[in-house]
Amino acid sequence: MKGMTIIVKTISSWVKMLIILFGIYIILFGHLTPGGGFAGGVILASSYILLMLSFGREFVEENLPLPIASKLDCLGAFLFAMIAILGLVFGGAFFVNFLYQKYLPGQPLELISAGTIPLSNIAIGLKVGASLFLVILTLSICCKDFKPNTPSDGKE
């Protein structure tokens, strides 16, 4: 994939930060407003998809290489499992909301409240975003190898 014209490149380089900010907002405010880890993670992934469509796959691969993306994926899954196991250690049962019940009650409707729920949202957002980015990256790598239009191109 080569990328598109300079108009698309300029606009998408302006818009990408807004999309990333919106995704972070959706993840961080998941326990107060509609949204949460899954939707925010998909929004984060979609900003990179926009970059991939406008600038080409090589640009995105330099920005966020595949090993780092897979490490982010594993980190998200690890964090979510870790929160569950910390509930077992401190609260007495798997997935207990120990932060809210014992250490950090917090006021409802504030950003720092609800104990482990925002942390779980962050972990799930990281995991879903990196996973969907990986899916599309691997699919586009795979797409490059199949060239039904030009079988005798000789470039590969």
Place this chain on the structure above:
Amino acid sequence: MAIFYVLLLFMIIAAIIAIETKNLLSSVICIGAIGFGASLMFLFLRAPDIAITQIVVEVLGLIILIRATISRDLTFITGDREFFGTVISVVIIFVIFLAGIRVFETLPDFGTAIFAKTEGSASQTYIEKGLDDTGAANIVASVILDYRAYDTLGEATVLFTSIIGATVILRRKAKKLLEEPD
């Protein structure tokens, strides 16, 4: 209520077009129209969480599908249907339709929750004690990340496993290994 019937009609027409059209790209766009209709329906049913997720996933899936269909050459689907297979599928659909009528007669009316009337049922407990138990103002977050967190763990595991499978099958090294003779 009328908006739901309009949306349902729109989605059914889009689904029929998506099945019947010969062009692959217009079929993909019709599938996107079905998804956007579903997200509008969730919005009118006052489920903004699901509506956000549905619309974001739908945009992403539409982009991927269009990208995948454009990179291929757009072949038109040709060929007739088999007579025997068509008859069998119509009979199966008719039987399921007859069974579905009997089932739908027993369902409660639209918008009346039977669990809300029962004392001490799970959904009523979540609504009444959700804020006190978890401290999260968004009750959906308190259900999926506190009461039903095992579900979310399972979902994350499914996603993780599918990503591992896709990366292993589609990675570049495996293709090179296949091409090179040992």
